[in-house]
Amino acid sequence: MRTLHDAGIVTRHPIEVIDWTNEEGARFAPAMVASGVFAGVFSLDYALGQKDRDGVTLGEALERSGFAGSEEPGAHPLAAHFELHIEQGPVLENEGLEVGVVSGVQGIRWYDVMVKGQTCHAGTTPMALRRDALHAAARLAIAIDDIGWSDPGRSLSTIGLFQAYPGSRNTAPGEVRLTVDLRHPEVDGLNRMEAMLQKALGAVELDCGVDIEETKVWSSPPVEFDAGVLAAISAATQRLGYSHRTMLSGAGHDSVYTARVAPTGMIFIPCEGGLSHNVAENITPAEAERGANVLLQAVLDYDRSAG
């Protein structure tokens, strides 16, 4: 934005910078809830009513932080939405490329799973009489990992949260709560993975004598970005002379939702070791500069060509 001002450039469309609230969904599930409300995927009441683990709602947290705005979400139309992001994966770095032109985002499904066995004394309960929720959940974790390997290079599975209750050293856990994150570029792949998950839940219930409750908490279908926006990004990248490739995004982004209400596309730059969601996440100033240059040129191209 400073560069546009410094260079005295006047665009045909107003240019805005958006910082979407709660993109990760780490404190308030689901993820990308603000862009989701903007795009009409979630109602405002639903979003503001989501609670963190301490029972605080997103609405309360926004009020407290001073970020609760007054504009009606979605009332403000976008001619296009461009998003610049680190790849959060190792592909660009491994291939020695400077820029990724992101053609779409893989689908994501989130599940909450509760494994219920029977709490019992570690020293007095014969192994054969136990219904150990931790042992059952460990077997489930192995099966869920296998789902991630079922379609190599495309399927991904992750257990992010996993906790055993009541959590006493000399007590076999009677309950384990865990989350499952399944990803695949195609709906058919997601359906196949979901079927594998259901089969694993049933098998562990039967083998370990536990009860399992499973809730699908979020489903984000695979997304294809706008051809016109992608053409602007590709043209800018080529004109700037950066090495690049077209690729899918593995992570969810606000662009998944803006794609429903506006032409959308994304730009990736490499990140060190492909690491993200890790304190070691890192990029260089040169990588940041290349990303910013592509974003600037692509937005200007699109502004000139779009109706």
Add this chain to the structure above:
Amino acid sequence: MRTLHDAGIVTRHPIEVIDWTNEEGARFAPAMVASGVFAGVFSLDYALGQKDRDGVTLGEALERSGFAGSEEPGAHPLAAHFELHIEQGPVLENEGLEVGVVSGVQGIRWYDVMVKGQTCHAGTTPMALRRDALHAAARLAIAIDDIGWSDPGRSLSTIGLFQAYPGSRNTAPGEVRLTVDLRHPEVDGLNRMEAMLQKALGAVELDCGVDIEETKVWSSPPVEFDAGVLAAISAATQRLGYSHRTMLSGAGHDSVYTARVAPTGMIFIPCEGGLSHNVAENITPAEAERGANVLLQAVLDYDRSAG
């Protein structure tokens, strides 16, 4: 004690009721710390300095609760120590017996285990490039369960605490902390189980590309109780006409430590479904009465016969 007073019985030895502090060790590890200090197994400073997960020491908690006494621990000799307890297991109930004469306690070893992998993004990190601490810990949990089955009817293994960090839905955990509880009636058995644990830790490290730190936090050797005390308990049980058997205790008890400084024995009564460390733990008034009768008669017998 009321019955002794009501019946006007004067014993040769003073009879005392002891409520040992922190027997479970659930908030302050290790377990049985007060009887351990009494028996000279732990120093008083060590015990009072043990911290809970919030950093509060046992000494501070005792001061706050008003239970910090002034007597020098262990200075007060015991002619004998009798302990009445629920079995916390299913043996007496399954065999339809009313009383267990407890001849000893199996050995217990406790370990803290930390599995360190690499935190990474659930949507962008190929399965093959992950060092997922949760997946590694799940494999470890399966191997630790196997240790419990290695000597059927004698070996027991339990993972009581198991938590994954950082604990975000779309992040593969970089760290898992878990506890291991191994039990066996014989030192050789414990050694064999510990060797299996070490082997499992090494195998998971190698296969999953994680680092594992393991600390043995407690070791309680198998204990044999005093023949004279057990004879008094057996005689009382027979005189009262209760069905009974001799058995080992699976759980640790304060008697494990008092046995080092005084003739010691234990009495078991059945508990519903063998359940303990569970909100459903239950006994009947009739079972409690039988246990109290055995305790009373055994103590009176021993009082009369002991020097």
